[in-house]
Each structure stands twice: as structure tokens, then as C-alpha cells.
């Protein structure tokens with residue numbers, strides 16, 4: 001896995017025979033890590049330099065301090081793309097990755113050439129949501145990351161995947177278990193303090209694709225449809241047979257949607 005200073009990320013380079021098209025930055029969900037994007041690394045074959053950073057502390061034994069805010073995570077991503085000498089990128093965020101993409105839009109829009117918002121929401125946490133985060137922080141601190149996997153997997157994966165794809169359930173579980181508790185609790189604290197990004201939506205003027213798993217119960221289809229009406233000129237794709245981790249549950253449809261967007265809208 002490439003590292004650059006304090007950054008750790010997955011990277012796939014386009015083959016020399018293909019015209020380079022720019023950078024595609026993939027921002028991961030909670031409580032998994034950048035390895036969730038493994039099925040999307042093949043988009044490099046279409047000319048994209050694909051980069052998927054682990055957010056602070058995720059994946060492994062890293063002693064990094066937990067994140068303080070979603071803005072810190074966005075700052076890390078910007079520092080990484082600066083360090084890689086990338087001027088701008090297509091920024092694709094799934095769920096928590098979408099919250100980070102919104103923070104980039106707020107603070108550093110010039111880095112964003114196109115936007116993919118997958119299984120995410122612009123709203124801040126509700127008071128009940130904040131309570132839920134506090135319970136999760138307590139659960140993680142007392143019972144460890146296995147308890148977080150037990151709690152989250154039924155929410156992250158759609159009914160179809162849970163019923164018919166034990167391999168994907170195992171992959172998702174392994175992704176959760178590879179993260180230290182400090183990364184999990186840090187991200188929960190960051191998410192519960194994030195601002196409302198709804199006012200940003202009408203000012204998004206880059207090509208935008210919104211993707212949602214048909215069976216997503218965490219950030220349901222209605223939320224995606226609402227974002228679609230608010231972001232001028234955006235496209236919306238519903239991924240059949242998938243829940244919240246739509247890229248992992250139905251990579252064929254997810255990748256087709258992304259490839260079509262990259263070929264025709266960007």
C-alpha cells in the first residue's frame with residue numbers, strides 16, 4: 001500500500017496505453033476503510049488515477065490520534081492531493097466519505113472537478129442521532145470493534161446481500177474489524193459535530209452523480225432524490241439489490257454508473 005508521510009492510501013494507475021483522464025478520489029464510509037473501494041480500482045483501466053485514502057487512524061495499527069472533526073478529515077485529503085501534485089479530482093464519497101466531500105466543497109471547492117455522492121446525506125445529525133453516536137462510542141469503548149461490527153453490519157448491508165451473499169457479509173465484517181477502536185470513536189465524534197450541508201446543494205456547479213442502494217436504510221432513496229432535486233443538473237442512479245454499501249454489494253451496477261458519468265458528464 002502506498003504511503004506518503006502520514007498518509008496511507010490505495011492507488012491504481014491507468015495503463016500506459018490509455019489516455020490519462022485525471023484523478024478519481026474515493027472517500028470511504030464508516031466504520032470501514034479505503035479497502036471498501038477495491039471493486040472500483042478497475043476504473044483505472046479507463047484512464048483514471050484512482051486514489052482511496054484511509055481516514056486518520058483507520059486500517060491497522062497506526063497510532064495516529066483520532067479525528068477531531070470532519071473538516072480535519074477534509075484537510076487531510078487536501079494535504080494528500082497536494083502532496084501527490086494533483087490539481088483537481090473527481091471526488092466520490094460514500095456516506096461518511098460524502099460528509100468529507102461536503103466539507104471539501106465548503107472549504108476548498110477548487111479541488112473538485114466532479115462530484116459523486118453515494119449513500120450519503122447533507123443534513124447534520126438530529127438530537128436522536130447524536131444520542132445514538134454517544135451510545136456507539138460507549139459500546140466501542142466497552143466492548144470493542146466486534147460489537148460495532150455486530151451493531152452496524154445489518155444496517156450497512158441490504159436485505160438481499162445479507163440473505164444471498166455471505167462472502168460480501170464476511171468482507172464487510174473484516175473491513176470493520178481491521179480498524180482500531182480509537183479510529184471508530186474519533187469518527188463518531190467527528191460525524192456527530194458536523195454541520196448541515198443542505199445550504200450548499202444549490203450552489204454545486206460541477207457535474208454531480210448521486211447514487212443510492214435500493215435497500216439503503218441508513219441514507220434512504222428519498223434522501224438521494226431530495227439531493228437530486230436540489231443539485232442543479234445532477235444525475236441519480238438507484239443500485240438494485242444493494243443496501244448502504246452499494247459499491248461493494250453491487251459493484252457491476254455501481255461501476256457502470258460511475259463509468260457512464262465519467263465518460264459523458266465530466
Ligand code: MLT
Pocket residue numbers: 028029030031094095096097191218244
Ligand atoms: C457511514 O456509512 O459512513 C455511516 O453510516 C454514516 C453515518 O453513520 O452517518
